[in-house]
Amino acid sequence: MSSTKNNPAAARRGFLRAIGLSGAAAAAAVVPAGANAQAAAKENKAEREKARYKADSAHVQAFYRTNRY
Numbered sequence: 001m002s003s004t005k006n007n008p009a010a011a012r013r014g015f016l017r018a019i020g021l022s023g024a025a026a027a028a029a030v031v032p033a034g035a036n037a038q039a040a041a042k043e044n045k046a047e048r049e050k051a052r053y054k055a056d057s058a059h060v061q062a063f064y065r066t067n068r069y
Helices: 008-028 035-040 045-049 058-066
Strands: none
Touching: none
C-alpha cells in the first residue's frame, strides 16, 4: 500500500536517494590527487620557486576594480 504512485513522500525520498547516489558517483570519478604530484615533479627548482602572483596583470586589476568596497 506504500507505492510511490499513492504516496508522494515515498516518491520524494526515492528522488532524493537517487540524487545522493549520483553525487557519490561523481565524487568517486574525481581525478586522484597523485596526478597533481606528477605534474609538480616535472617542474625544476627554479620553476617551483618563481613568483606567480602578478599584481599588474589584467585579471588581478579587474578583480580589485570590481570588488572595491
